[in-house]
Structures are given as structure tokens and as C-alpha cells.
Amino acid sequence: MHKISHFAIILFCFLGWSSCAGKTINTSSGDTTSNKDSAALDSRESVLVLGADRPDQYLSNFKNKNIGVVANQTSTASGMHLVDFLVQNGVSVKKVFAPEHGFRGEAGPGDKVSSGIDEKTGIPIVSLYGSKRRPSKEDLQGLDLVVFDIQDVGARFYTYISTLHYVMEECAIYGIEVWVLDRPNPNGFYVDGPVLNPSFSSFVGVAPIPVVHGLTVGEYAMMVNGEGWLKDSRKCEIKVVEMLNYTHQTYYELPVSPSPNLKDMEAISLYPTLCFFEGAAVSVGRGTPHPFTWVGFPGYKGGDSKLTPRDIPGVIKDPPYEGIQCDGKDLRGMVSSIEKDKQLNLELILEMYKAFPDKSKFFNAFFEKLAGTDLLRKQIESGKSAEEIRASWQKDLDVYKNKRKRYLLYQD
Numbered sequence: 001m002h003k004i005s006h007f008a009i010i011l012f013c014f015l016g017w018s019s020c021a022g023k024t025i026n027t028s029s030g031d032t033t034s035n036k037d038s039a040a041l042d043s044r045e046s047v048l049v050l051g052a053d054r055p056d057q058y059l060s061n062f063k064n065k066n067i068g069v070v071a072n073q074t075s076t077a078s079g080m081h082l083v084d085f086l087v088q089n090g091v092s093v094k095k096v097f098a099p100e101h102g103f104r105g106e107a108g109p110g111d112k113v114s115s116g117i118d119e120k121t122g123i124p125i126v127s128l129y130g131s132k133r134r135p136s137k138e139d140l141q142g143l144d145l146v147v148f149d150i151q152d153v154g155a156r157f158y159t160y161i162s163t164l165h166y167v168m169e170e171c172a173i174y175g176i177e178v179w180v181l182d183r184p185n186p187n188g189f190y191v192d193g194p195v196l197n198p199s200f201s202s203f204v205g206v207a208p209i210p211v212v213h214g215l216t217v218g219e220y221a222m223m224v225n226g227e228g229w230l231k232d233s234r235k236c237e238i239k240v241v242e243m244l245n246y247t248h249q250t251y252y253e254l255p256v257s258p259s260p261n262l263k264d265m266e267a268i269s270l271y272p273t274l275c276f277f278e279g280a281a282v283s284v285g286r287g288t289p290h291p292f293t294w295v296g297f298p299g300y301k302g303g304d305s306k307l308t309p310r311d312i313p314g315v316i317k318d319p320p321y322e323g324i325q326c327d328g329k330d331l332r333g334m335v336s337s338i339e340k341d342k343q344l345n346l347e348l349i350l351e352m353y354k355a356f357p358d359k360s361k362f363f364n365a366f367f368e369k370l371a372g373t374d375l376l377r378k379q380i381e382s383g384k385s386a387e388e389i390r391a392s393w394q395k396d397l398d399v400y401k402n403k404r405k406r407y408l409l410y411q412d
Contacts, residue, residue: 051181051241065144074151134166154187172234182218184252190342196372267292279367287319296328346386
């Protein structure tokens with residue numbers, strides 16, 4: 001995958017964001033407007049330009065309107081937080097909607113995200129994580145449009161796309177536009193895993209997509225709209241501000257951690273494979289220095305290291321096996337094989353299940369929600385091989401891949 005320097009992105013946009021022009025996609029009408037001269041300039045520069053770093057494509061549309069913003073700590077524009085940038089440029093931001101981990105990334109996984117007031121700007125914050133996961137009619141009242149700008153990692157169970165889905169659903173009801181400022185998918189170079197069975201729909205899996213969906217957030221929004229996946233098959237007025245000089249093979253190193261336990265690119269690469277263990281009696285390193293780059297449990301015989309999970313304020317509370325030494329293995333060397341094979345590593349969960357002493361206690365109720373089906377659990381319990389399990393996904397994956405092609409904004 002082609003590597004792009006984040007410093008080059010910031011430098012390019014700092015020197016002249018007004019030249020970062022190109023296309024804005026309106027998915028309700030299919031219209032595309034373009035500036036060929038600027039696109040040619042950006043192509044020559046070969047610098048990745050994020051949707052948020054193209055303010056010439058959205059600021060003029062936001063002026064004289066009341067705006068809601070769905071954002072977190074990854075939401076940056078021209079070197080500052082997007083909300084701060086919009087306020088600085090005279091945009092009337094009336095509401096901030098905070099997903100899991102909070103508006104400025106202050107909440108740990110599973111922690112309640114509270115509504116309140118942003119201390120820096122004085123803007124009301126509406127929590128969309130906890131007992132309330134979608135904006136209400138009152139929350140949206142008076143807004144002309146809602147902006148979504150959050151860095152995703154490309155796994156179905158990563159909840160930011162679920163938040164987008166629910167925001168689109170509510171905005172469709174009340175006729176409010178949603179603008180997506182698009183960002184790279186660090187796992188966007190492959191598609192794999194079981195496709196969600198709607199019977200297992202939950203906040204960690206809303207739409208019938210595979211675990212590794214291969215879409216940017218903007219492409220996901222278009223697919224949700226195009227496939228009629230919103231409640232009552234409503235359509236949301238969606239506009240996507242595209243990136244420039246991005247393909248699904250582009251390697252993009254995230255400059256800001258998307259959540260407290262995904263601290264580096266190795267964890268982000270391993271996350272789609274390791275998150276299954278959140279539904280099993282296995283530690284993925286939460287509460288240690290190596291979250292999502294390590295797996296183990298007490299007494300595991302095939303490991304190369306020992307870790308003891310602990311509470312880490314702002315990162316994890318009550319991690320699995322808290323205070324108990326776990327035997328496990330460092331998985332950072334697995335990243336290259338995932339990138340080469342372009343598929344989830346199934347052998348790992350088969351190995352851990354085989355090694356676990358009490359099979360009846362290996363899975364918990366969360367596993368089937370993460371998998372989006374009960375079939376994977378049954379296949380593991382029955383001793384199916386990785387090849388047999390993978391083969392069972394192919395028919396649904398082929399159907400999904402054909403649908404996906406219709407919504408791609410970038411070269412695959």
C-alpha cells in the first residue's frame with residue numbers, strides 16, 4: 001500500500017486550503033460538481049487531502065445556517081478541531097453530538113458519555129452513547145444540516161458508523177441534510193468476514209455488511225441510502241465531501257488515536273480479527289500496555305509473554321481478568337500476513353478455543369452480536385477448519401462486493 005505523510009497533508013493544506021478543490025457528491029440526486037484545474041493541481045501534487053481539509057467545498061454552504069456536528073477527537077480541519085475551525089470561520093454551530101468516547105475523546109470504552117456544554121466553545125453537547133444513541137426531534141429542532149466527521153477503522157462493530165446510521169435515520173424523518181466529510185479507511189483494502197444477519201442487528205452491527213466492509217464513511221452513507229437500509233426505507237439527503245488522491249490501497253497513518261485502546265496502526269490492523277474475543281473468555285490486552293496487539297488467558301500454554309490487566313483511568317475500567325496474570329502472545333508480527341492475505345485471521349480464534357480448558361465458558365452472549373450471526377460460534381464449536389468457515393461466507397460476500405462497487409468513490 002502506498003504511504004502518505006500526514007505532515008505533507010497538513011503542510012499542503014496550510015499553504016493554501018483554497019486550492020484543495022475537486023468534487024462534492026450529492027447522493028440524493030447523483031450530481032457531481034468538479035473543478036478540473038484544481039483537481040489537476042492536486043493530482044500533480046499527489047498529496048492526500050481529507051474532506052475536512054477542503055473547506056472551500058463546504059464553508060460557503062454552512063454560512064447563515066444552523067449546524068449540528070457529530071464529532072470526536074479525530075475531527076480535525078486545518079490543524080485544529082473541526083468545531084473550533086467552524087466557529088473561527090463564522091459558522092453557527094448550535095449542537096455537538098458526541099459518540100462513544102465523547103466529543104473530545106475523554107471517555108473510556110463503555111463509559112457513559114454525558115450531555116453538557118463544551119467548555120471551550122460554550123456549545124451544547126448531546127450524548128449519542130449510553131441510554132440514548134440517536135438524536136431526538138428536540139435535539140434536531142432548528143438545525144438546517146448536520147455534519148459528520150469522525151475517523152473510522154473499517155470494522156462493522158466499530159460503533160461510529162452505527163452512530164452515523166442512526167443520525168441519518170433521524171435526519172431523514174425531519175428533512176435535515178447530512179454532510180459527511182470523508183476520511184480514509186485504514187482497513188479499506190480488503191473485504192472479509194460474515195455478513196450480518198438482520199436477526200442479530202445491534203449497536204455493534206446495524207446494516208447487513210461484513211465485518212471488514214471496505215468502505216469509507218462517505219461510501220457507507222451512500223450505500224445505506226442506496227440500499228434502503230434506513231427505517232421505512234426513507235432516504236436521507238446526503239452530501240459527501242470527497243478526499244483527493246485517495247484509493248482503497250492508500251496507506252494512511254492515523255494522526256489521532258480513534259479510541260483509547262487503538263493506540264497505533266498495528267492495533268488498528270489487528271482490531272477486526274481480535275474484536276471477536278470481546279465475546280469470549282480471552283483478554284485482548286485491555287488494561288495493559290498492549291491493547292489489541294496481544295491475546296491470552298490465565299494458564300494458556302502457547303504464549304510467549306505474560307500480562308496482568310489493570311484499570312487505566314480514561315482508557316479502561318474493569319478489564320477482563322483484572323489483577324490476574326494472563327499467559328498469551330504478542331501479535332504484532334501478524335499484521336504483515338493480514339495485509340498480504342487481505343483477510344481476517346481465523347486460525348487465532350480456533351487456536352484459543354482449542355486451548356481453553358472449559359469450552360462451555362469460552363463464548364459469552366456478546367459474541368454473536370459481534371459476529372452478526374450464530375453460525376460462526378457453531379462452526380468453531382463443531383471443529384470446522386478456517387478454510388471451511390471462510391468458504392461458508394463466500395456467497396454472501398460475493399453479493400455484498402457487487403453491491404459495494406456501486407457506491408465506491410475511490411479506486412479500489
